[in-house]
Amino acid sequence: MATLPTMLKKELLETWRTYRFLILAVVVLIFALMSPLIAKLTPDIMKMSFGKTLQLAIPKPTSIDSWTQFYKNMTQMGIFVVAILFGGTMSQELSRGTLVNLVTKGLPRWVVAVSKYISLVVQWSVALTASFLVTWGYTAYYFPDAKTPYIWQGFVPLLLFGFFFLAVILFGSTLANNSYGGLLFTILVVGGLYLVNLFKAAQNYNPISLIGNNMALVQGHKTLGELGPGIAIAIGAGLVLLAGTVILLNRKKL
Amino acid sequence: MSLGEGMSAVADILTLSHVQKAFGSKHVLQDVDFSIPQGSIFGFVGENGAGKTTTMKLILGLEKADAGVITVGGQPVHFGATKTNRITGYLPDVPAFYGYMTPVEYLDLCARITGISQRQRRIAEMLDLVQLKADKHRIRGFSRGMKQRLGIAQALLNRPQLLICDEPTSALDPAGRNEFLELLASLRGQTTVLFSTHILSDVERISDRVGILHDGRLQACDTLANLHQQFGRPQIKLTLPDAQTAQRCGQVLRPLPAQVQANQVTVPYQEAYETTAQQVLRALVTAGITPIALQQQSATLEQIFLEVIGNGHTTNHA
Structure with missing residues (x-):
């Protein structure tokens, strides 16, 4: 247990010096800046593109458009960037043999898995929160309306889905021998969850529901309580995957 | 042939009893059985693929034995997470480090894991010993020889009772090799050293005992003097x-x-x-x-080695 803070410090140093966190932060901050701006400029862009040939009246953009753009970017491009950046988090250690010196010094393997997971969760939480706050500020500036009163309710499920998604990435990265194998595992799991979502009875229990109802939550059409089963499954599955990662790592030859 | 002759009364720090290991249908180790007295230097020789590295990984709990028992300091070794690693130091043949760290940062990480006291002082001692500077240069810019020296520093950092080195001199230049052998020799009596190498003159120079591994079996294991007497x-x-x-x-x-x-x-x-x-x-x-x-x-260790693995006659005939 005493080695957990040491390994967590090592993980945070690694993500800082290898620029992984910087890349993640830059990408999500770009999303944060672009989302309100695109919502604001869309009518002008359409007018410039179509001129007087467009007969339809373009509605005035609101905060709903800004947050819709934000959640679309984060749940599609955002998690894709996370998967690419962190897909090799364990497989690279295993293939390069960097854990050998540490494990032969008595470092418990579970500490490696847990410290990596905590590091990933911290990075995701910091980057997502920063991106969310920037979007909030710009949205409030550009669209001072009251159409999106429950913004935190939209944010929490996305944050929790990230925790589940990072557990999938870490498990895949431990299971595979290289970054691509880990990425493939992650794609297969997410693809499987989208397939499960085709069945209406399963939708409420599917972790995917955490990234499909954000706008309904933000506008107050749904409550967090309604996503309870999905949240519980995502947290439970995340913990099972983390335990699975420890078991896998304990059996791995270094 | 009797293995383990000439054993001293000193307690054994490492014991392997009837250890077996196979990878698929290939039997890498068969009934390997030897022990190393505390404080001695044990040279482990064998051809490529003879099973030297596998034996070392089994001792470190990095591989799982199919059969047999390994003890370090009287405690059994377990695959995955073995407490015996607290008293061992390991220098792999190609040590891998975190390239984004400086040597001081890396040794500090190792020191915190092993929980040694007076970390900064010990790190400075180790860097001085292997002649690396405590500056801001990252490990990714190091040559193979510098990495090998850093590997030595991390292996000795926790003052291990048993030091395991897998072909430690292979990446060193002649001067570095000489210094490293002197360093290993200076540990005699304090730290037990198990090292593998292809350079038999290195084994001859510093080892008290020699183990010759061939076809997955320990064909000979004894003091150099007894091996000379028996095979040379x-x-x-x-x-x-x-x-x-x-x-x-x-x-x-x-x-x-x-x-x-x-x-x-x-x-x-x-x-x-x-x-x-x-x-x-x-x-x-x-x-x-x-x-x-x-x-x-008198016969060289190379001739003894060839004799032991059964090539002696074919080589000696004109």
Whole structure:
């Protein structure tokens, strides 16, 4: 247990010096800046593109458009960037043999898995929160309306889905021998969850529901309580995957 | 053959009992059985793929034995998470580090994991020992030799009771190799050293005991003196004026098992030296061959190794 803070410090140093966190932060901050701006400029862009040939009246953009753009970017491009950046988090250690010196010094393997997971969760939480706050500020500036009163309710499920998604990435990265194998595992799991979502009875229990109802939550059409089963499954599955990662790592030859 | 002869009364820090390991259908280790007394230097030799690295990984709990028991410091080794690693140090053949760290940061990480006291002082001592600077240069810019020296520093950092080195001198230049061997020799009595190498002269230079692994079996394991006695056939070495004369010399010495190499002829013998020397000299005088020099030699470790693994006769015959 005493080695957990040491390994967590090592993980945070690694993500800082290898620029992984910087890349993640830059990408999500770009999303944060672009989302309100695109919502604001869309009518002008359409007018410039179509001129007087467009007969339809373009509605005035609101905060709903800004947050819709934000959640679309984060749940599609955002998690894709996370998967690419962190897909090799364990497989690279295993293939390069960097854990050998540490494990032969008595470092418990579970500490490696847990410290990596905590590091990933911290990075995701910091980057997502920063991106969310920037979007909030710009949205409030550009669209001072009251159409999106429950913004935190939209944010929490996305944050929790990230925790589940990072557990999938870490498990895949431990299971595979290289970054691509880990990425493939992650794609297969997410693809499987989208397939499960085709069945209406399963939708409420599917972790995917955490990234499909954000706008309904933000506008107050749904409550967090309604996503309870999905949240519980995502947290439970995340913990099972983390335990699975420890078991896998304990059996791995270094 | 009796293994483990010449054992001292000193307690054994490492014991392997009937250890077996197979990868698929390939039996890498079969009934390997040996022990190393505390404070000694054990040279582990064998051909490529003989199972030296696998044996070391089993001792470190990095591989799982199919059968047998391994103990370090009296405690059994378990695959995955073994407490015995607290008293061992390991230097892999190609040590891997975090390239984004400086040597001080890396050693600090290792020191915190092992929980040693007075970390900064110990790190400074280790860097001084391996002649690396405590500056801001990251490990990714290091040469292979510098990485090997950092590997030595991390292996010795926690003052291990058992130091395991897998071909430690392979990446070092002659001066570095010499320094490293002196360093290992200086540990005698305090730290038990198990090291593998292809450079048999290194083993001969510093080892107290030698284990020869061949075909997954430990063919010999004893002190150097006992191995010489058991396997090392003494020899007479003749130096001739040129290679042609040496060839002719080899022919006239038949049926003695003379080996010709350039302008030198080596004649191993089992009887008394005088008997063989007289037989050689009589044959040379009869043939009118005058050697430049004649020396009596004891067998080298290389010859003992070849003898043990069964190639001795094919090599020694002319």
